[in-house]
Amino acid sequence: MSTLTEKIREAAQKVLAEGLAEVVLGYTQGSLPYRNRVTAVNTPEETSRLIWPSFGVLNPANVLHKLKGKKVALISPGCVSRAVVVLCQEGQVKRDEVYLLGVPCPGMLDPSKVRDLGKKILRVEDDFKEKVLVVTSEGEKIVAREELLRQNCLECRHPTPPVYDELLEGEARKPSPSPYQKVEEIEAREVSARWQWFQEAVVSRCIRCYACRNACPLCYCPTCFVDDSRPQWVGKTRDPVDTALYHLVRAYHLAGRCVDCGSCEAACPMDIPLRLLTKKLEKEALSAFSFESGLDPEAPLLLTTFREEDPEDFMITQELKALGKI
Numbered sequence: 362m363s364t365l366t367e368k369i370r371e372a373a374q375k376v377l378a379e380g381l382a383e384v385v386l387g388y389t390q391g392s393l394p395y396r397n398r399v400t401a402v403n404t405p406e407e408t409s410r411l412i413w414p415s416f417g418v419l420n421p422a423n424v425l426h427k428l429k430g431k432k433v434a435l436i437s438p439g440c441v442s443r444a445v446v447v448l449c450q451e452g453q454v455k456r457d458e459v460y461l462l463g464v465p466c467p468g469m470l471d472p473s474k475v476r477d478l479g480k481k482i483l484r485v486e487d488d489f490k491e492k493v494l495v496v497t498s499e500g501e502k503i504v505a506r507e508e509l510l511r512q513n514c515l516e517c518r519h520p521t522p523p524v525y526d527e528l529l530e531g532e533a534r535k536p537s538p539s540p541y542q543k544v545e546e547i548e549a550r551e552v553s554a555r556w557q558w559f560q561e562a563v564v565s566r567c568i569r570c571y572a573c574r575n576a577c578p579l580c581y582c583p584t585c586f587v588d589d590s591r592p593q594w595v596g597k598t599r600d601p602v603d604t605a606l607y608h609l610v611r612a613y614h615l616a617g618r619c620v621d622c623g624s625c626e627a628a629c630p631m632d633i634p635l636r637l638l639t640k641k642l643e644k645e646a647l648s649a650f651s652f653e654s655g656l657d658p659e660a661p662l663l664l665t666t667f668r669e670e671d672p673e674d675f676m677i678t679q680e681l682k683a684l685g686k687i
């Protein structure tokens with residue numbers, strides 16, 4: 362039986378040879394055994410560079426804007442397909458200009474979990490099912506795959522892409538039964554403890570490098586609010602108020618849009634768990650509006666529509682209570 366890498370190369374060759382796309386965006390090996398990177402392939406011969414990655418932590422939909430005007434095929438596990446769907450809904454990409462080569466996703470490994478297994482990582486062999494063999498300078502280790510998965514893959518509700526033009530054969534991991542466990546752990550704390558977590562885990566450690574923003578396929582504004590100087594919405598230093606504002610505004614800009622691909626968190630040089638902020642908003646959108654992002658290119662976006670029965674008590678209760686009107 363052929364591997365996912367072989368299936369991807371074969372499908373990419375066909376897509377290019379038949380003119381279904383001019384470029385295929387996928388993954389290739391990076392410079393370290395626990396790094397893979399996004400690559401663009403233009404000819405059937407070049408498809409030998411493509412792999413199904415263990416460490417495909419950056420979302421290739423992030424570079425679609427650089428290929429405007431070209432028909433692009435994307436190797437698409439669930440979170441890549443969903444990011445493209447949001448870009449279509451937002452008018453950034455035309456659905457007929459992208460070809461989604463869907464992959465039932467077994468989940469990706471967390472480079473930092475693998476990196477910590479030895480002084481020097483020499484080789485990683487992933488069976489994409491149960492086990493990972495990690496060869497380090499101190500010897501070999503066989504580790505259960507589940508222990509090395511990225512947190513967003515452990516919490517993923519759509520490993521099989523909900524939208525695709527072609528779906529490769531393969532076995533996706535099961536949708537997570539407890540996608541919000543980490544969020545709920547923070548929610549269970551007192552308000553002051555939650556604020557303290559935000560200050561300690563996020564604000565005080567952030568160096569404002571914006572790698573998280575740059576890695577996000579849905580942060581595409583030509584001028585980000587943090588770069589604007591007229592007006593200057595937020596200061597540019599590491600002042601805690603400015604840094605807190607950056608994270609809160611960024612999270613709200615992704616409400617009803619984030620597809621939990623985890624690229625932002627993977628790009629962060631400080632290992633800040635910033636996905637928890639967007640995950641919390643994802644949970645709110647699901648519980649209040651039964652909405653999940655990136656499932657249907659024809660559907661309206663969460664914040665561009667309403668239903669008469671939409672809940673509104675969370676908006677008005679506190680204010681009316683304060684005014685003594687309810």
Ligand code: SF4
Nearest residue numbers: 439440466468514517
């Ligand atoms: S978030 Fe889901 S679709 Fe994306 S890589 Fe992880 S398991 Fe696959």
Ligand code: SF4
Nearest residue numbers: 577619621622623625
């Ligand atoms: S905010 Fe992070 S997890 Fe959400 S779409 Fe952007 S990069 Fe992916």
Ligand code: SF4
Nearest residue numbers: 567568570571573629
């Ligand atoms: S990538 Fe990390 S350190 Fe850089 S701005 Fe984002 S949260 Fe802060």
